[in-house]
């Protein structure tokens with residue numbers, strides 16, 4: 001079975017599409033539940049035009065990954081759900097939007113509550129504090145809107161050069177979604 005890293009930062013975990021869970025689980029979750037919510041909460045980040053995702057579980061444990069450095073996601077929007085198991089530490093912290101850093105001093109720290117999820121902008125700087133005891137598993141869904149990223153890559157802030165890829169690839173498309181007025185996205 002293919003076993004890719006969940007992302008370029010986490011070494012332990014699994015990609016949900018490798019488990020065959022995109023079609024039966026993550027795509028319906030995105031289309032039926034997340035998109036309507038994100039359209040209301042984050043219309044400025046393409047919340048109403050989500051058309052692909054990269055979904056994975058990250059695992060933190062003693063002797064494996066223990067923390068995650070401050071970063072922004074390759075996503076317009078992100079869902080992060082605490083799955084368990086029993087653990088201490090590992091809180092998420094949030095700072096500025098990476099595109100608009102300010103002098104704000106103290107990051108916002110959010111403790112995990114198992115079975116609850118956090119929604120945030122992909123461009124919001126964030127990371128995870130070191131794990132104390134136990135094992136932490138979180139489901140992370142990077143939500144992508146080609147209407148936004150086709151014009152502005154969230155990683156390099158430029159118009160992307162495209163190469164063909166399998167599945168959702170990195171969420172860019174060669175053809176524009178016909179109904180989107182990108183001027184309305186700002």
Ligand SMILES: O=C(O)CCC(=O)C(=O)O
Nearest residue numbers: 058068073080128138140
């Ligand atoms: O450790 C976590 O729960 C955060 C993971 C995360 O930010 C990411 O995978 O992009």
Ligand SMILES: [Fe+2]
Nearest residue numbers: 071072073126
């Ligand atoms: Fe992240």
